[in-house]
Amino acid sequence: TITTEENYLFNGWNPVIPTSGDITENQTFTAEFTYVEPLESVKARKVDEMNQIQQQTIENGFDATLTDGTVEHFTLTGHDQTSLLGLAGQVQAGIEQIPWHTSDHDEHCKYFTNEQMKSIIEKATGFLTYHITYFRDLRIYINNLSSKEEVEAIKYGIQIPNEYKSDVLKDLESKM
Numbered sequence: 001t002i003t004t005e006e007n008y009l010f011n012g013w014n015p016v017i018p019t020s021g022d023i024t025e026n027q028t029f030t031a032e033f034t035y036v037e038p039l040e041s042v043k044a045r046k047v048d049e050m051n052q053i054q055q056q057t058i059e060n061g062f063d064a065t066l067t068d069g070t071v072e073h074f075t076l077t078g079h080d081q082t083s084l085l086g087l088a089g090q091v092q093a094g095i096e097q098i099p100w101h102t103s104d105h106d107e108h109c110k111y112f113t114n115e116q117m118k119s120i121i122e123k124a125t126g127f128l129t130y131h132i133t134y135f136r137d138l139r140i141y142i143n144n145l146s147s148k149e150e151v152e153a154i155k156y157g158i159q160i161p162n163e164y165k166s167d168v169l170k171d172l173e174s175k176m
Helices: 040-060 078-092 116-145 148-152 167-174
Strands: 006-014 030-035 064-067 071-074 097-100 112-114
Touching: 030 097, 040 116, 040 148, 064 116, 078 097, 078 116, 097 116, 112 116, 116 167
Parallel strands: none
Antiparallel strands: 006 030, 064 071, 097 112
């Protein structure tokens, strides 16, 4: 008889135990099992995966169209986010030339006008708010799924069903 541990399924014997006849010599029969990952573990693993993608997406940053029509790309690493908070104070103080860098590491830092920096900070704040809100709602959605197949099918960026969206996410999406 076989006693299985939790989350394991008995697959059979190797080699197969004969159902009739005599065994004429010593032989070893090994019980084979398959581990079945619990749904809660699958959910936790998927949430971790989505969190990593969210963090990478934020760090990779966003494009901002400046008042002169040029498009610049800005990263949002943790350092960048902290620095932008400091620059918001300079914008509020009315400083006209504010130094900052784009994500191009081969490019020197440059000055942005007060109006441009205000626009960059607003875009960065909106980008952060969207991705943080989206991930939180995605996590709630994942934790409400009832099958491993549903959980495994989740990809970052999917459309979350409305019943799992916060009012904040609904508002942000309506403005996109």
